């Protein structure tokens with residue numbers, strides 16, 4: 001049997017979550033802004049990717065690093081992967097690029113493969129060109145000590 005006190009606690013918790021979600025929702029605006037669904041909006045402002053530059057530091061160790069260079073016209077399809085022409089283990093030295101890490105050779109069952117794993121083939125699924133975008137919600141997030149050394 002559920003005790004009344006427990007029900008009250010659950011109710012309070014639930015209400016708290018609704019309040020918290022409403023508070024967040026007020027600050028986050030979708031790309032449509034507050035335009036009603038039956039009206040057209042203007043196109044959202046385009047982000048201007050930083051052209052080739054210094055990589056923005058990672059915020060956590062497992063983060064896919066941002067791409068510090070332009071990738072316009074870099075094709076990735078079944079037969080060809082432009083990224084690998086510079087980032088594969090065979091080519092990285094000549095290109096002066098970072099080689100893809102070991103993790104990119106593991107399948108989902110952690111078997112180590114000789115070639116890049118299918119789940120890491122479409123690079124731009126995880127890696128995006130970098131832009132110094134403002135956070136959607138102001139926050140006090142600090143990268144971990146393992147990265148900052150502080």
Ligand code: HEC
Pocket residue numbers: 053054055064065066067068069071074082083084085086087095096097098123124127
């Ligand atoms: C013409 C060669 C070339 C191609 C093609 C290329 N890159 Fe790069 N990439 C580089 C070089 C050189 C660097 C190192 C630049 C630096 O660190 O300033 C780099 C850096 C990076 C980094 C940062 C690595 C780090 O250590 O932080 C990522 C991620 C990356 N590239 C992803 C990609 C992806 C994804 C593609 C395909 C869409 C791609 N690159 C295509 C040459 C290339």
Ligand code: HEC
Pocket residue numbers: 061062063064065081083084087098099100101102103104116119120121122123124125126127
């Ligand atoms: C499923 C997500 C995912 C895909 C797809 C993916 N990567 Fe990564 N990549 C990561 C993550 C996460 C890291 C950082 C941790 C690590 O090394 O695994 C990383 C790290 C890297 C690094 C830095 C390695 C280092 O030693 O610092 C390079 C370069 C890179 N990826 C290139 C690529 C290229 C090129 C492709 C496409 C052929 C690709 N990645 C596909 C998630 C991905």
